[in-house]
Amino acid sequence: MKENKNILQDTFGRDHTYLRISLIERCNLRCSYCMPEEGVQLSPKSHLMTYEEIYNISKTFVDHGVTKIRLTGGEPLIRKDIPIILEKLASLPVALSITSNAVIIDKFIDVLKVNNVNSINVSLDSLDREKFKHITRRDQFETVYNNIMLLVSEGFNVKLNAVLMKGFNDNEIIDFINLTKELPISIRFIEFMPFDGNKWDMRKMVSYKEIMNYVNKAFPKNHIERLQDAPNDTAKNYKIKNYSGSFAIISSVTNPFCDSCNRLRLTANGQLKNCLFSSAESDLLTSLRQGKSIEPIIQKAVRAKFKMRGGMDTLDKLQDPQLHNNNRSMISIGG
Numbered sequence: 001m002k003e004n005k006n007i008l009q010d011t012f013g014r015d016h017t018y019l020r021i022s023l024i025e026r027c028n029l030r031c032s033y034c035m036p037e038e039g040v041q042l043s044p045k046s047h048l049m050t051y052e053e054i055y056n057i058s059k060t061f062v063d064h065g066v067t068k069i070r071l072t073g074g075e076p077l078i079r080k081d082i083p084i085i086l087e088k089l090a091s092l093p094v095a096l097s098i099t100s101n102a103v104i105i106d107k108f109i110d111v112l113k114v115n116n117v118n119s120i121n122v123s124l125d126s127l128d129r130e131k132f133k134h135i136t137r138r139d140q141f142e143t144v145y146n147n148i149m150l151l152v153s154e155g156f157n158v159k160l161n162a163v164l165m166k167g168f169n170d171n172e173i174i175d176f177i178n179l180t181k182e183l184p185i186s187i188r189f190i191e192f193m194p195f196d197g198n199k200w201d202m203r204k205m206v207s208y209k210e211i212m213n214y215v216n217k218a219f220p221k222n223h224i225e226r227l228q229d230a231p232n233d234t235a236k237n238y239k240i241k242n243y244s245g246s247f248a249i250i251s252s253v254t255n256p257f258c259d260s261c262n263r264l265r266l267t268a269n270g271q272l273k274n275c276l277f278s279s280a281e282s283d284l285l286t287s288l289r290q291g292k293s294i295e296p297i298i299q300k301a302v303r304a305k306f307k308m309r310g311g312m313d314t315l316d317k318l319q320d321p322q323l324h325n326n327n328r329s330m331i332s333i334g335g
Contacts, residue, residue, distance in 0.1 A: 007299035008064050010274075012307055014261055017067045018232070021054060022268045023085065024074040029101050029136040043269040049285060051081050055088040057266065057284055060294055062092045070121075071098045074268070078104070083111045090115035099123070099161070102147040103140050109154055119157045121188075122148055126162075126169050127176065135168070152183055159186040164206035173214045180245030187247040188235055191254060208236070208251035232262040252276075258308040264301075272298065274305040 008016040025042050049057070058069060069089060076082060077100055089096055097119035098112070105112075105120070112120070124144060126132045132141040151158050160179075164170050176187045192205045215224060219240055227237040227246060235248035265273040270285025282301035284294045 006064075007295055008061070008066070008264075008302055010302050010305045012305075014259075014305075015065060016262050016264050016302060017065055018070070018263045019058065019061050019066045019068070019266060020070045020072055020263060021058065021266045022072050022074065023054070023076040023082070024048070024079045025268050026078060027074040027101070028078055028103050029075070029138050029140065047269045047285075049268065049270050051085045051088060053270065053285065053288060054085055055092075057270070057288060057294065058089055058094075059092060060298070061264075062094055064295075064298075066094065068095045068097070071096075073099075075101055075103070077108055082108070086111060086115040086117060090117075095119070097121070101136075102144045102151070106147050106150055109150070112156070113154075118155075119159070120151055121159045121161055122151070124148070124160045124162060127172055127179075131169060131172075148185075152185060159188055161188050161190055163190045163192055164211070165192050165204050166206050167204075170206045170210070170214070173211060174218045177215070177218075177240060177243075177247050180240065180243045180247060183245050185245045186237075187245070188250055189247065190250045191252055205253060207254040208249050209254070211249050232260050272301050274301050278306065280304065 006015075010016070025048075058066075062069075069092075071085070071089075073079075076098060079085070086096070096115065096117050098117055099121040100123075102120075102122045102124075105122075122144070124132075125135050126141075127145075129139075129141040132144075133139045148158060148160070160176070162169065162172075162176060164173070173189065176189070179185065180187060189206075189211050191207065215238070223241040225239050225241055227239055229235065229237050234252070235250045237246055237248045239246035261275075263276075265276065266284070267273065267281070270283065270288070271281040272284050273281055280301075282297050284297055287294050287297060
């Protein structure tokens with residue numbers, strides 16, 4: 001039988017060229033929208049992928065068309081073998097990037113540079129120290145902010161990810177955008193999404209429309225420039241005229257980008273998720289350890305992908321706890 005070379009194409013014709021890999025379930029912050037207050041049940045260390053297994057699984061995906069890999073967590077930089085992981089993955093023909101909370105990223109500037117990791121996404125949900133402390137349950141704002149400035153000065157392509165929650169940080173939208181006046185960074189506003197233990201409520205969410213209402217009130221209409229989005233981009237991109245940086249809105253709930261989705265996710269314990277919203281998982285690690293081919297599992301998982309949000313194709317379905325409470329918490333999926 002002729003091998004199917006297109007195992008990363010789903011039944012809707014979407015080719016999956018972007019793999020997000022969670023390296024670790026642990027984190028040095030405790031963000032409330034990501035981790036339940038009581039914490040999460042961590043996988044035993046023996047159940048987590050080793051650096052060799054991360055490389056081998058990644059190579060299989062790259063052999064079938066993946067061109068971009070993003071490393072996430074938890075906080076990926078607290079994994080002790082992160083320099084080896086970066087070195088191994090950098091040997092593959094992919095664009096390699098990382099998402100971090102930036103608490104300890106200053107210690108990894110050189111290793112990131114030597115492995116051509118130029119794109120860094122940093123999670124930052126408030127510019128106010130007390131709010132930051134409240135949402136992360138840690139007093140690390142100054143460290144994170146200084147490290148963001150360090151990344152910019154060192155020439156990295158920096159994107160700041162801010163999850164907006166009504167009544168908490170939606171009054172900081174313009175403050176975030178004003179950071180881009182002098183800094184060549186991208187601020188990305190993300191709609192609050194439902195995951196296990198994060199007490200999701202539609203009423204807490206700040207929609208794309210509401211965000212743009214703030215922007216339209218703060219800036220003259222002819223100063224708000226709509227930028228060309230990249231192919232398969234999750235964000236709608238904008239900039240303020242004459243500002244150095246830009247801002248974007250990731251509206252997974254109110255304006256999903258499912259039609260052009262090219263993303264797959266691999267959890268730290270080797271489970272493939274074909275959609276962030278889906279609770280379904282496919283075990284790649286067990287088969288890999290048994291010496292079996294993981295390609296049939298990958299193909300089956302990709303072909304099982306729903307057209308929209310793991311089957312939650314209406315806001316009514318999204319608001320049904322029975323449909324999203326079986327999903328993992330965000331920290332154990334990978335940010």
